[in-house]
Structures are given as C-alpha cells and as structure tokens.
Amino acid sequence: MQLSDLYRQHVAEMGRRTINALEHTGYEHLLIASGVETCSFLDDRSYPFRANPHFLSWAPLDHHPSSWIVVTPGNKPILIYFQPTDYWHAPPAAPSGDWTECFDVRVIREAAHAAAHFPQKLSNAAIIGDVSAALDGVVPNNPTPLLNRLHMARTRKTPYELALLRHASARGVRGHRAAEAAFRSGASEHQIHLAYCSATDHTDAQLPYENIVALNANSAVLHYHHTPGPSPEHLLSFLIDAGAQVSGYACDITRTYSAHSGAFAELIHAVDEKQRLLVDQMRAGTDYRDLHLNCHHYIGQVLHATGLVDMSPEGQVEREITSVFFPHGLGHFLGIQVHDVAGLQRDEDGGAIPRPPGHPFLRLTRRLEAGNVVTVEPGLYFIPMLLEKLRAGKDARCINWGAVDALSPYGGIRIEDDVLVTDSAPENLTRNAFAEA
Numbered sequence: 001m002q003l004s005d006l007y008r009q010h011v012a013e014m015g016r017r018t019i020n021a022l023e024h025t026g027y028e029h030l031l032i033a034s035g036v037e038t039c040s041f042l043d044d045r046s047y048p049f050r051a052n053p054h055f056l057s058w059a060p061l062d063h064h065p066s067s068w069i070v071v072t073p074g075n076k077p078i079l080i081y082f083q084p085t086d087y088w089h090a091p092p093a094a095p096s097g098d099w100t101e102c103f104d105v106r107v108i109r110e111a112a113h114a115a116a117h118f119p120q121k122l123s124n125a126a127i128i129g130d131v132s133a134a135l136d137g138v139v140p141n142n143p144t145p146l147l148n149r150l151h152m153a154r155t156r157k158t159p160y161e162l163a164l165l166r167h168a169s170a171r172g173v174r175g176h177r178a179a180e181a182a183f184r185s186g187a188s189e190h191q192i193h194l195a196y197c198s199a200t201d202h203t204d205a206q207l208p209y210e211n212i213v214a215l216n217a218n219s220a221v222l223h224y225h226h227t228p229g230p231s232p233e234h235l236l237s238f239l240i241d242a243g244a245q246v247s248g249y250a251c252d253i254t255r256t257y258s259a260h261s262g263a264f265a266e267l268i269h270a271v272d273e274k275q276r277l278l279v280d281q282m283r284a285g286t287d288y289r290d291l292h293l294n295c296h297h298y299i300g301q302v303l304h305a306t307g308l309v310d311m312s313p314e315g316q317v318e319r320e321i322t323s324v325f326f327p328h329g330l331g332h333f334l335g336i337q338v339h340d341v342a343g344l345q346r347d348e349d350g351g352a353i354p355r356p357p358g359h360p361f362l363r364l365t366r367r368l369e370a371g372n373v374v375t376v377e378p379g380l381y382f383i384p385m386l387l388e389k390l391r392a393g394k395d396a397r398c399i400n401w402g403a404v405d406a407l408s409p410y411g412g413i414r415i416e417d418d419v420l421v422t423d424s425a426p427e428n429l430t431r432n433a434f435a436e437a
C-alpha cells in the first residue's frame with residue numbers, strides 16, 4: 001500500500017483515538033500546539049525547534065512552529081498552518097502533498113491569528129502544548145487523564161508509523177555503515193560523526209538525538225558526547241549510538257566494533273549472541289521486566305564464560321555484580337520520541353508499573369503488546385567509577401582484575417536493535433535494514 005493511503009488510515013485512527021479520549025475525559029475539543037521557537041536568554045537566536053510530539057503524531061510537519069491542530073468530533077480536523085511572510089528565514093513552503101486532504105487547512109501569516117480558527121467556546125477544550133504556546137488567553141491545560149489515553153494509544157504503532165520507522169532504520173543504517181568505514185580508516189570521532197551525518201543526510205539539529213561516537217575508553221561513558229580532536233594513537237574500539245528520522249519518527253541503533261581480533265572482539269561477539277537471544281524472546285504478552293532480568297543473567301554468563309568473574313551467573317545477579325558491568329535498562333519504547341511515552345504506564349487510566357528493585361534505570365516495565373516498537377540494547381562496560389566500588393568491596397576476590405584492567409582501555413560494548421513486537425516472531429527493523437543495505 002502507498003504511504004499516502006497508509007497516512008489516510010493513520011489519521012482516521014488518530015481521530016478514533018481522540019474521540020475515545022475526549023469521551024472518556026469529558027472534553028469537547030482537542031487543540032494541539034506545534035510549539036514556538038524560543039530564544040536563548042537575552043539573545044535573538046533560537047534553540048533548535050522540537051515539535052510537540054502530539055502534533056507530529058497527526059501531521060508530518062517537524063519544522064512548523066506556531067501551527068495548531070484542532071479536533072472536534074464530527075468535523076474534519078483543522079490544521080492551522082503558520083507560514084509567515086519572512087525574508088530573513090526560509091518559511092515553511094505552502095502546504096502541499098496528499099496529506100493535506102486529511103485536514104481543513106487554514107494558512108495564517110501571523111502566529112496570533114491562529115486564535116481566529118479555534119472553536120468559539122474553549123471552556124471545555126483540552127489543549128496540549130508547552131506553556132510557551134499560550135496564545136491570547138488560550139493556555140495549554142494538558143489534562144493528565146486525556147494524555148494518559150493518548151500516550152497509551154501511541155504505544156501501538158499504526159501501519160503508517162511502522163512504514164516510517166522502517167524508513168528511519170534504513171536511513172540510520174546508511175550512517176552506521178559509513179561510520180564503521182570511517183573508523184576502519186582511522187578517522188577521529190568528529191570525522192566519523194560527519195561521515196554519519198553525510199550518509200544519513202541529516203544536520204546535527206535534525207538528528208533524533210545527539211550522536212554518541214566514542215573511540216576506546218570513551219565508550220564506557222554511557223552518554224558520551226564527542227568534541228573535535230585528534231584520534232587516539234592506538235585505535236582499540238568504537239561504539240556508535242546514533243539515530244535518524246523520517247517525518248519525525250526515529251530509529252535508535254548502537255553498534256560496537258573492535259579494531260583487531262582478540263579478547264574484546266570475542267566479548268562483542270558474546271554480547272551480540274545474547275542480544276539476538278533477547279530479541280527472539282520479544283512476544284506479545286511477555287513482561288519486559290523479565291527480559292531485562294534475563295539480560296542480567298546473560299551478562300553474568302558472559303562474564304563467567306570469559307573468566308572475568310569467578311562466580312555463577314545467578315550469584316552475580318544476586319550480588320549486583322552484573323549491574324556494575326551493565327548499569328542501564330535493556331531498552332525503551334521508540335517512536336516519535338526516542339524514549340517514547342508510556343513505558344512505565346499501567347493502563348489507559350494512568351498509574352505506574354514499578355521497576356524491579358535494584359533496577360532504577362529501566363524505562364519499560366510493561367507487558368509487550370503487538371504493535372509495540374521497542375529497543376533491545378544490552379551492554380557490557382568497564383566503567384572506572386563503578387569498578388572502583390567493586391574493587392573496594394568483598395566481592396573483589398571473584399574478579400579477574402588482570403583481565404578487567406586489560407580490557408578497560410576498550411571502554412565498553414552496547415548492541416541495540418529496534419524491534420516490532422507481534423503475536424509471533426518479532427520483526428527486527430535494524431537487522432533487516434542492515435541486511436538490505
């Protein structure tokens with residue numbers, strides 16, 4: 001099916017979800033602000049614009065500040081499209097494309113003119129947006145019960161959203177392949193980053209999140225952000241966590257490479273094997289918390305099998321030794337937001353599903369459903385700060401410190417795929433995109 005047909009279906013589904021949310025929460029209208037461009041303090045330069053994700057979930061307009069969507073059950077949704085007369089910047093082009101057929105489009109030249117297109121009576125309207133989007137007495141109220149329903153719905157991707165996520169994966173994989181080639185040729189972190197941006201055809205500001213491009217021990221910093229500088233003299237390893245987006249929908253991919261064969265390359269291979277095992281377990285009905293805990297056992301197995309830790313995997317999990325080497329969550333929902341909404345949400349009415357005790361960074365505690373898109377990203381790192389605590393504790397005698405110290409200059413390993421959950425075998429968006437590249 002063509003993307004334009006999928007989009008029409010998507011907007012129809014968005015309409016049904018909205019009516020359901022309005023009915024259950026007692027509102028008559030839904031207004032969604034795209035957001036405004038905000039300048040930094042005492043300056044006339046704006047921060048990079050990030051559209052309200054609720055706005056993006058309706059329309060593929062990721063650089064359209066001061067625009068609005070108005071949904072009133074029974075009427076065609078209204079898109080208030082801000083197209084200023086502005087010769088300083090390139091304003092958005094006139095609305096065009098198949099998607100415009102899904103809206104009653106109203107072009108405005110001044111941001112304040114949006115209010116003329118709002119429903120007459122707004123006392124019973126839900127208004128989603130950042131507080132800065134307030135206009136002429138219309139202040140976003142972001143009702144939590146309504147947001148809960150819309151957020152839960154967003155965890156089930158429509159066929160249109162899946163098509164965009166697959167495109168985003170293909171785009172990201174082009175960058176990852178270029179980045180690996182740059183690494184193999186001895187490029188610096190910044191040069192690798194530029195190769196990635198060039199291959200994905202993204203500027204820095206268009207990336208769904210800041211690229212993590214780390215050589216050697218820098219890869220042990222979970223959210224490492226490079227600055228321009230020379231390459232290290234001895235190239236050991238390379239970790240890249242980088243995404244791409246299409247119409248606001250992101251991929252989130254991590255790969256780790258060794259510069260040469262040996263213990264670190266074998267460790268990458270072992271983590272990769274466990275990562276595939278975890279992806280195979282993604283099924284509708286599976287509790288993601290169980291998968292996260294399975295991952296800890298797998299990391300324990302790797303640490304035991306490679307002789308890094310002389311303790312059973314079960315013992316390592318119980319003594320929280322695996323958490324020293326794998327100190328983050330297994331993954332998260334993915335969509336418009338890279339860490340997409342409702343990962344901890346109990347149901348449509350809200351509430352939270354607790355994280356397992358001792359796992360404070362897990363971003364997804366739900367039972368998986370068909371249509372969820374989640375990341376699966378086990379890691380194994382040599383993080384000096386955490387290792388020092390282990391070295392000072394009473395489990396230190398179970399650690400092969402010679403091997404740990406020899407591997408520490410390599411930093412760490414993370415392997416991350418984006419996976420669509422179904423009732424049967426999952427669809428690995430990332431590995432499919434690598435296979436097709």
Ligand SMILES: [Mn+2]
Nearest residue numbers: 252375377416
């Ligand atoms: Mn991720």
